[in-house]
Amino acid sequence: MLQYQIIPVTAFQQNCTLLWCDETHQAALIDPGGDIEKLLQAVEKNNLTLTKLLLTHGHLDHVGGADKLRKRTGCPIIGPHQADAFWLNALPAQSEMFGFAHTDVFTPDNWLTETDTVTVGNLELQVLHCPGHTPGHVVFYHADSQLAIVGDVLFNGSIGRTDFPQGNHTDLINAITQKLLPLGDDVKFIPGHGPMSTLGHERVSNPYLCQPVW
Template identity: 60%
Template structure:
């Protein structure tokens, strides 16, 4: 048995919220619910899934603003990100106001994640990779049996995450991608926080920010 994934673009930022379902148990995790709760729950129903948790790659509002709403509505825990993103969660109401998003209260996850942790979805296990740079507490979820990773805003098809936000760090981001993600394998498909999927191999060859040709 394996996992099924549905991507639901949410918020005006068209953020890729993913629903990951364990096909053996029907249990599911919602990854990065930034908003549009009704649209997310419609997708959950279509998948015939039972949500058991919300998991977050990082604490930017378009990835987490609906997390606490879902936690309360579904009575499920929130896992992630890494605690370096605490200040983003504490200031969530301000970021929402500045960005024209619906109000969201500050919240704390039920479990902070660290490098080397695992997250379960039904009977399946995701590996946690701490990938700072876009935000200090950014994590990536990797499911090795199907060679797929949910990378949030670390890496995109042909681009990388912004580092001009508070506590962003360009050198850290490059290191996260090249030293932590690329070694997982060229054949890993990744689902980014925005835009189309790609593979680590394609980005190693063609991404102008992190290609092997740039770093020798």
């Protein structure tokens, strides 16, 4: 069975998700944006073995601790889609712009595409490529738990910004309406910032989505 803990990190209070298989106690950190000691303490407190670092997209607050954790733990970095490589190459500029500690450029061990799956212990996560906030944004979905980790695609009451380089509002709306909402109203999701919600709640109440065409 899938278990998870949401751990806000960085000054942006980005939701890093510690996700694990309760049968094997193997775990992954999704979007480890920073505060790596805090994240490692959570892994230890839950008596888990960290095996993977998963990234939804290349923005600093979601990836800033990933390479440090890879060097510290030996765990591979998986994701996002390769279309976000330019964001990872811009990490030093991002850290300077937002007043974060310097973050080096890094390359994931594996990029992800729409047809991929990622395993964590006995869990299998489906990968959905959901561009718009960034061109290489991905979402991780566990069908048995009806849980999605959506990064900055969708929020409780809002959607991701599309005014960053290579952002695209039409692509974002299409990703939400054609890939996320069809997963079902009962699906819970962990956004990149703020509280959880369900796809059904957002479908009928989110001002960016609750239109007759959806």
